[in-house]
Amino acid sequence: MSSDTSTPMRLDKWLWAARFYKTRRQASEAISGGHVKLNGQRSKPGARLQTGDQVYIRKQMLTFDIIVRELSPRRGPASEAQKLYEETAESVIRRESQQAARQEQARLNPRPKRKPDKQERRKIIRFVNKHTREPS
Template sequence: MESVRIDSWVWAARLAKTRSQATAACRAGHVRINDVAAKASQPVRVGDEVRVRLHGFDRIYRVTGLAIRRGSAAEAAKYFEDLTPPPLPRVERPADIIRDRGAGRPTKRERREIDRLRGRDTE
């Protein structure tokens, strides 16, 4: 076996829950092979780089094995190498600013201070 359909491989590698979801992801342009948008029937080979958009984030995988049928998670881990860079560290923000109840609307100066504390500084 030299190549496999990309939708079948995405499903067998457990990147998509169902085969139809894998096909829909290919149709929507969420799957790319070597930085080229992939159709569901496009073949994938060992060594190809596959980008899959999952839950709003791009994941990058290198194909290390080919599979047609879906197996266990341990078996599926043999089919790819995860090249996704680690996420950037989250910036700590101060807790929400709490104003006294009944204090009314913030003044222009107070609103600018609140925006500055929340990181929405426009200046």
């Protein structure tokens, strides 16, 4: 992957190239919404990113704390995109514990094997309506 480490590039473009977001628009919205911090500070999508900068990303339920290793103006395959950054050890441990907690929660709250059929849905609706009405 060709990278020019001497010239800084836009934060939103790098997040897109590193495959944290599918589009630059999504990356820009995440940055503007405060989900991405550059060197511990809120920034704008056009903020200049350089190698060695630290980026904090909160995406859905996961958090990433990464250090920029390379800059790339183009979006390549995932294997090449992973070379653009290095995730800190604390971030990896935190993310794995979050995933384990989510899996444990899913195990404790199993999904039903199937959806209720029409007759069962009507019974559920009647039951809910009977118990949500205010007493007169």
